Amino acid sequence: MKGFRFSAVEAAIKKPGRLDLALIFSDYPAQVAAVYTTNKVQAAPVLISRERSKNGRCRALLVNSGNANACTGEQGMADALECGRRTAEALGLSDEELLIASTGVIGQPLPMERFKKGIQPLVDGLDHGTLDDVARAIMTTDTFEKIERRSGEAGGKPYSIRGIAKGAGMIHPNMATMLSFLVTDAEVDGAFLKSAFTEAVDGSFNAITVDNDTSTNDTAVIFANGAAQNPSIKAGTPEGAAFAALLHDVLLSLAKLIVKDGEGATKFVEIRVKGAANQADAKKAALAVANSMLVKTAFFGQDANWGRIIAAIGYSGADVQQDRVEIRFDDVVMATGGVFAGGDAEAAGTRVLQQKEFRVTIDLKLGAGEAVVFTSDLSYDYVRINADYRT
């Protein structure tokens, strides 16, 4: 990857011995596109970065884990601005060229002394850090770092896209305590980058759910610095389509990793609704199933309980005619015409649920609406992790 440098340090914002402060730096001015949480309660770094990324050009991103700097009022805003200013200064940038992100505990002031002490070592580390270090530094209850790489070509010039993410709890459509940062050395038209990124986020991060809770800090950002020296990738061209497809692929892969690493998750489940009266109904029905605590505990228990699934569809708000509904676990028809399919469906369905990954397909047989949502099960470990969560 040309023209990007990375760094991560231990600033003791989390418990000692863990990376918790990181930096992404572009050697050149970069196009930037970003998507933020829709939660009405937003952390200081989100409020700051949302404004700065509107410019469409930035050079760097500063991120910490261990403290979300959310619900910290004016002090939190002043703290975030000061950390940003010191970092920008050390990098020789203007404040506006630096984005900021935080994840961790809500409502605690940033430990400013430790944070500030970390900045110079962080900047000094840019010559030998990697994106993997950054991926590790943003982890909270994640059990593994999430990183994806893809390569493409435009006008005979090869380029690559790399992305990292953190997830775990609070994952839900419309973003969550989810951070994802992408870098590409491709030269991309600014307006196209924005639309392609927003669309890719919709089809990936906004299609996953672990626990229905969206967060105050969700941030997804892509930097495109043009170091590959390709002719600018634009909308409505084959290169544009290829770039958008790669971008979607990176984000979807990251989104799936987030679900697989959902707190306490033992199952990875694709919920596919088709035949809905319309698109919105399909999404409603898929989300109701994906978020149902009864459905998720049944997945954990490997219990082929399609009744809980049809009940969730029924209260989803989507148009449903119960005598049309068909439910499959992978290829096993569990219910058809709204009733149990009979035969050996229960035994066959149970075998599907014994896998670590499977698909639930719900056909409402009313129209052409389709939606896909990825979810995990609800296990003892989810309760354990969240009943006593300390970063």
Place this chain on the structure above:
Amino acid sequence: MKGFRFSAVEAAIKKPGRLDLALIFSDYPAQVAAVYTTNKVQAAPVLISRERSKNGRCRALLVNSGNANACTGEQGMADALECGRRTAEALGLSDEELLIASTGVIGQPLPMERFKKGIQPLVDGLDHGTLDDVARAIMTTDTFEKIERRSGEAGGKPYSIRGIAKGAGMIHPNMATMLSFLVTDAEVDGAFLKSAFTEAVDGSFNAITVDNDTSTNDTAVIFANGAAQNPSIKAGTPEGAAFAALLHDVLLSLAKLIVKDGEGATKFVEIRVKGAANQADAKKAALAVANSMLVKTAFFGQDANWGRIIAAIGYSGADVQQDRVEIRFDDVVMATGGVFAGGDAEAAGTRVLQQKEFRVTIDLKLGAGEAVVFTSDLSYDYVRINADYRT
């Protein structure tokens, strides 16, 4: 209680040794009011009873646990009608005078031979059964039977109201796998009974949530048979107001018992939102908090995590200005102006959460909207019970 008789038997619909078939019978024609699930997938008994209760006059209610007769198609409808017909015949009633309710596993055909065998003993038992027997017979994962009694007076004649309920999982506003049956010997005007009952259900069963899942079978019914021989209780009179208040009190008490007996519940929590822009926003915010898996696991862990609460308010869809929000645990101010209240709030808040019952008050400071919702925590036992639920 005058003019009502009760019966319950073991018909082996659940595992042997447990009451699972019950009957409520009025010696006189009774006014009846009922509220059913809003789930679009509805069990056969719900479809049948909804029609029959429209008449406003019934004599009896047949209920079984262990099998919901939901998603059982035409066969399920035929089975429910046949069980109803046989019971009505044995009681000397027309089909239309009998209501039917079921709770239990979805998607399995009723075990008709065992069900039918139970009907004659059930009818024979009417001379020595009690409402408590019925309360026991409708339990599924409930750990105790739920029964409430109140007394009133109208025109010098004493009357009483008795109610039973079952709940446990799938409890959520707009009803749930929740059955509740009330009987009163008061003479009550039919239209008034209907409006008072609907209103009381709104303020009680529709204000509780255990796991956000509504069911295919929810049914709440009241029979008023006039055996107390009081002058008919009507809307807009002191007797009407007193009756409505008693009714509300019975239903709210039953609703609270349901939450206390929520699957795996160790905490009973009142979520009170005030200062919302309007009533609908208050309810949205209260429900988002009450249903948040992160908030509920924090309650279980006795973790004074107001950050998860403010995050839930933020994504609830309600109008929120984060720098106005105040959050209290009982009388302890945890956050004010959207930030941590400081001082010893964390220790004091933790002490509140160590109680079995407490109240969370959220003041949005935007308007006059208020709502109250009752909820439970999310524990290991919730997962255990639902990961392997067999009636």
